[in-house]
Amino acid sequence: MPDATIEKIVLIGAGNVGTHLALRFKAQGLVPLQVFSRKITKARKLGKAIGTAYCNQLESIIPDASIYILAIHDGAIGELAQKLSQYIHEKALVVHTSGATPSTVIKKHFKNYGVFYPLQTFSINRKANFNEIPICIDAPRVALRKKLEQLGKILGPKVQRVSDKERAILHVAAVFVNNFTNQFYTIADTILTKENITFELLKPLIQETARKIEKDKPEDMQTGPAIRGDQATIARHLEYLEKFPEYKKLYALVSKSIIKEHS
Amino acid sequence: MPDATIEKIVLIGAGNVGTHLALRFKAQGLVPLQVFSRKITKARKLGKAIGTAYCNQLESIIPDASIYILAIHDGAIGELAQKLSQYIHEKALVVHTSGATPSTVIKKHFKNYGVFYPLQTFSINRKANFNEIPICIDAPRVALRKKLEQLGKILGPKVQRVSDKERAILHVAAVFVNNFTNQFYTIADTILTKENITFELLKPLIQETARKIEKDKPEDMQTGPAIRGDQATIARHLEYLEKFPEYKKLYALVSKSIIKEHS
Known part of the structure; x- marks a missing residue:
């Protein structure tokens, strides 16, 4: 069972990566509190698929979850983090799932930031094998990294710290x-x-x-x-x-x- | 059981392709009459592996087999076919296993020529799965093609006629x-x-x-x-x-x- 500090996650993004993460979390017994997508049809579809709340407005996002996972396009991460900072509590841990984007684009808006990057090519209609997929995590402090490691281990065994430069x-x-x-x-x-x-x-x-x-x-x-x-x-x-x-x-x-x- | 017209095969070449063909023929119950390699150590190793005769001199090659398979370097096929024509009977069916070489390099020396090309990358220390591998065959006459198709089917189910141009x-x-x-x-x-x-x-x-x-x-x-x-x-x-x-x-x-x- 996941501990209390990671049990409240919100998933931002319902594309390939977001969907596969949501399905795997659900299958492993950790249902995200809420999923968000700008497109309400996508938000609804994923929310219903894993039996959880969904929304397409940032102001509707649960403000006091413990971890927010941004599974969105590289180019949108910085801007979304900035907007998100108006709606959720400032101590939230906010991470993105991108291979190409430095973690520092979130740092400007949240002091608890990090990366949660599953190194795989995902397709909507193919099952992902999380027992094999490396989950590359990083964050600026030990406590945050521990949290992300715990979160990653819920998905699969291959969790590894990878710095921004290495990633x-x-x-x-x-x-x-x-x-x-x-x-x-x-x-x-x-x-x-x-x-x-x-x-x-x-x-x-x-x-x-x-x-x-x-x-x-x-x-x-x-x-x-x-x-x-x-x-x-x-x-x-x-x-x-x-x-x-x-x-x-x-x-x-x-x-x-x-x-x-x-x- | 293979019919009489294809049961006498000689394998020229004991590299990656030659070895995998030999092992598969043996496993399927059709042991080549003889294997040839210029290097006696390689000829001996493969001959012993499949329990058959081996040699490293062209003059020692059995002259009256029905099919000779040349599993050798592209650049050596023409010359070897020419030399072989001095030692074996002129009606032999002589084929090569190359993807890159036209069948016509053999035509100059044998009227019964053809191609027997397993489309796969072979490594000595990896098992080949002949149930999947396409065997691309061709020959100038129906009777020869039938023979090669029969021979291919001994290796696996995926035998297909592929012309020189297509290959x-x-x-x-x-x-x-x-x-x-x-x-x-x-x-x-x-x-x-x-x-x-x-x-x-x-x-x-x-x-x-x-x-x-x-x-x-x-x-x-x-x-x-x-x-x-x-x-x-x-x-x-x-x-x-x-x-x-x-x-x-x-x-x-x-x-x-x-x-x-x-x-």
């Missing part, structure tokens, strides 16, 4: 392994669709590529024409990619990067 | 989803290692990124600063990447590609 770097790395990797899946799909070849053929390869680095260093798993120095194949591929000039540029640059990394 | 395109797409994706894992690992942050934190994200496209189109799964048009985050990331100029170039180019794909 910013992690976020860059996450862009490479998630956003950019997904763009390469998209490029493959675009090419194959245009050529009437089914993308299904690549799915086992995609899964195995990801699974391989669970135990081995990605560097040691590199294969293909670039690392083999197979210029004939690279030349054939670049020639084919003449019809996709932008993909050709990417092909050349990433191949160069592979060759350099392993030289 | 070349598939191979380009495979480079994007495997080689290039793995390079981005490597880049993330390199950055984090340099900053004393553990790469472990990214592993659940990597797995989920791959799993997401099992059911959904990768295009619809795109997230991150580029697709959101979040210039502030992109600028911060580029600034951080000043210390990795090559990664910075990649970051800018892939971000541009994401923006273009979704505009």
Whole structure:
């Protein structure tokens, strides 16, 4: 059972992250006191899903909860924290869930601020596995960090302190392994669709590529024409990619990067 | 039980692909008559592993098998087929396992030629799941294709005819989803290692990124600063990447590609 200092949480935001946090908290027996979204339909949907109060007006937010979790767009965090400071008690612990935003955007408005960042890509229609997901927490004082650690442990076992600086770097790395990797899946799909070849053929390869680095260093798993120095194949591929000039540029640059990394 | 026309196979090459094919054939009850590798240690190791004959001299290759599978480097296929034609009977069906090489490099030396390409990334110390792996086959005549289809079905259910042209395109797409994706894992690992942050934190994200496209189109799964048009985050990331100029170039180019794909 969560202790009294963390049992009263309010969730601001009902998007991907907010929804997954709410569902997991509820499943683990800690129902947020209230959920907020600017869009009343989203607030209502999430409130009903976890059986709790909801609102879409800041003045309706419960003013004396212990922790407020801002699961909203990076660009909106600072402004919302500022507005929130007019409605809730000044000693509240206010945290955001963003990988890219420094915790200090909240500091201007609340002395008890922090970060509560689940490092995962969330989709509304996919179940999240909180037993695996790292929850990156930070706050300026030990007592606050302890609170956030306790809160994180309710979601799953992998709670870790990560500083603003470390989190910013992690976020860059996450862009490479998630956003950019997904763009390469998209490029493959675009090419194959245009050529009437089914993308299904690549799915086992995609899964195995990801699974391989669970135990081995990605560097040691590199294969293909670039690392083999197979210029004939690279030349054939670049020639084919003449019809996709932008993909050709990417092909050349990433191949160069592979060759350099392993030289 | 395989029929008589495909039961006599010789496997040329004892690398990743050759080894996995040999082990799977053996497990499915079709032990190759012989395995060949230029390196006697590799030939012996694989021969003993599947309990069959092995050699490292072309003149020792069994001359009257029905199918010869060349699981060797792309660049070596043509030359080996030429040499092989001096030692084995001219009606043998000779195929290679390469994604990047046209079947015609064998055609010059054998009228019964073809391709037997398992579309997967193989590692010596990882078990391959042949129930998932597409086996891409082709040959110039129906009877040969039937033989290769039968042979493929011994390995697993996903046997499909793929022409030289289609296979070349598939191979380009495979480079994007495997080689290039793995390079981005490597880049993330390199950055984090340099900053004393553990790469472990990214592993659940990597797995989920791959799993997401099992059911959904990768295009619809795109997230991150580029697709959101979040210039502030992109600028911060580029600034951080000043210390990795090559990664910075990649970051800018892939971000541009994401923006273009979704505009």
